[in-house]
Amino acid sequence: MGEFIAIMFPSAGEAISKLSKSFPNIDQVKNLFKQLDFDNDGFITKAEMGESSHRFSPQEIDSIFALGDINDDGAIDLEEFIGVMYPSASTVVNRLRAKYHNMNEVKRAFAGIDKNGDGLISKEEMYQCDTFNSQEIEALFTLGDSNNDGEIDLEEFIGVLYPVVAQALLKFTKDIHNVEDARFLFKQLDKDSDGLLSQEELRKCGTTFSSKEIEALFAVGDINSDGEIDLNEFINVMCPGATTVISRISAGFNGVQDIKKCFEEMDTNCDGKISRCEMAQYSHLNEQEVNAVFELGDADRDGEIDLQEFIGVMTTSSPVAYKEAGEVVTVGDMEIYKVGEGVKCIIWCHDLAGFSGADRTRQLVDKLAALGYLILIPNFFGDKDCGSLADTQWVKSVSDWSTIRDTWVERIYPWLRDHLGVRCVGVVGTGWGAYAACRLASYIYICIYI
Known part of the structure; x- marks a missing residue:
């Protein structure tokens, strides 16, 4: 053509x-x-x-x-x-695709070529398998070796010979800009909060992904072939460049002691943290490698990496567990989760899951605070346990506006105005919190911006 x-x-x-x-x-x-x-x-x-x-x-x-x-x-x-x-390479590869009718055939072909079982195939291995001629091998490497390392991994191989994978991953990753976004999406998709994604969960979560696209994600991401994808496997798919770089760096360490020694050498000011500048100046890492370490390792997004984060990323090629960016303060007898700084404050009225952030409330708030806002989550339930909308008596007990109003007027608002210097306040309510948010919005002097 x-x-x-x-x-x-x-x-x-x-x-x-x-x-x-x-x-x-x-x-x-x-x-x-x-x-x-x-x-x-x-x-x-x-x-x-x-x-x-x-x-x-x-x-x-x-x-x-x-x-x-x-x-x-x-x-x-x-x-x-x-x-x-690349018209010539594309023509050759299109001819090759006709040989493979489904994902399993492509995976079996890869396993047959990968004689040493290292998860990578070289041109030499391809020539030895007698499956492809020289023209086809050159075409596969032209289109498949996306990182130009002279070898093709399973993801690259499937992406060339089963292109629905590339289309699926493009849809999955189009809004993923860093590892934090990947972690956030994983928790949204993990409806049962068991730390694993199944194909059935993805089909039921309301996404627009087809069965073939979901199959493609699992073909690439389910590394241990247990039928489910954990967080580390998910990040490997969503941020493949960073995890590949980290794997290459970590191969140079013989154990945790080597990692600690490297950290101490980079931490020139001995503050227990390393910055991008320190890492670039006092290590053999290039800019791409430094960016990968921070993308995966800086779990709290404070712009520096402590020893725990550094060991975590070097031993697992994945981020350490999420850590809250804020703190719990007490105003009067009310606990408040406080994160961020600024004269613009957002009061986040929590849902039935309560103040503790068990349903990712605090992670959402931390993400919003990074845009330059002071965010507060008051503990509206106090010492009451979390409940259900089906329990009308419990709903009535936590929806006593007179108690909430007194706490707001007498404690929280004066603290915002006099202690924190807040100049304008907005409110957000999720689930049950929409009730509290609407009530608070009745105060004109409170909600300048909503």
């Missing part, structure tokens, strides 16, 4: 040839696609290309869409884009 269009539309061939020279490897092509896909929907349009900072000429845009937009829907996905930039 590409050769035929190049004959019938020669200017397109010239334009693509010029573009290909500017982006000589597959990794650069993939990065270009992400830059052009402004709305992160997995497709690029002519409008997006025209608005990009790369300054494509109208002829170049028309050429790419003439060659890539096969179904003429006005949009090009990643696979089509790669097909335009």
